Amino acid sequence: KAGVTQTPRYLIKTRGQQVTLSCSPISGHRSVSWYQQTPGQGLQFLFEYFSETQRNKGNFPGRFSGRQFSNSRSEMNVSTLELGDSALYLCASSSEYGYTFGSGTRLTVV
Amino acid sequence: QQQVKQSPQSLIVQKGGISIINCAYENTAFDYFPWYQQFPGKGPALLIAIRPDVSEKKEGRFTISFNKSAKQFSLHIMDSQPGDSATYFCAAEGGSARQLTFGSGTQLTVLP
Numbered sequence: 762k763a764g765v766t767q768t769p770r771y772l773i774k775t776r777g778q779q780v781t782l783s784c785s786p787i788s789g790h791r792s793v794s795w796y797q798q799t800p801g802q803g804l805q806f807l808f809e810y811f812s813e814t815q816r817n818k819g820n821f822p823g824r825f826s827g828r829q830f831s832n833s834r835s836e837m838n839v840s841t842l843e844l845g846d847s848a849l850y851l852c853a854s855s856s857e858y859g860y861t862f863g864s865g866t867r868l869t870v871v
Numbered sequence: 872q873q874q875v876k877q878s879p880q881s882l883i884v885q886k887g888g889i890s891i892i893n894c895a896y897e898n899t900a901f902d903y904f905p906w907y908q909q910f911p912g913k914g915p916a917l918l919i920a921i922r923p924d925v926s927e928k929k930e931g932r933f934t935i936s937f938n939k940s941a942k943q944f945s946l947h948i949m950d951s952q953p954g955d956s957a958t959y960f961c962a963a964e965g966g967s968a969r970q971l972t973f974g975s976g977t978q979l980t981v982l983p
Contacts, residue, residue: 804973817968851914859905860971862914
């Protein structure tokens, strides 16, 4: 059974640009969550989608957005990138048995 | 507001020893408490999880102890191995929101 796939693995962007990250969940999982991981703030919840609807959102500015498609694949978008957005962005798909995380996308903003 | 406090920040254990990591939570609505292991360049991987209706759960060398009245839970790694060297995160979830609240992480080093 394939795991959670995140693309790309690495990204380098310039301040002010925007970026889109992609996540393909485990087949059959309808819930997809996104987390930001930084050395200073640790793992922080961004948002959760279920059946194309955002059910929950963390405490991040509106520059962070996401969506989920009918096949459960999800994307998150960060607009007007800031240096502080440099982080590992993790996607997790979940079922009643718990969460499975992907390997993440390492975003570096320069 | 940090809702899950994890300690210690780092831990060094000899091979064969017991590693113990502690977490405390504040939100009494939490009803699912997983532990994750993360290696460099990888996402967190679920190790073991517990719900508040039991006080202990064991899977192989990994044991969660849960104290509902004290709002604390801990991970015990028996017979620690160098391959266990990683960062460990406790987490909690509950109430109406489907989201994990993570502890700050413990970097475990097991010396050969």
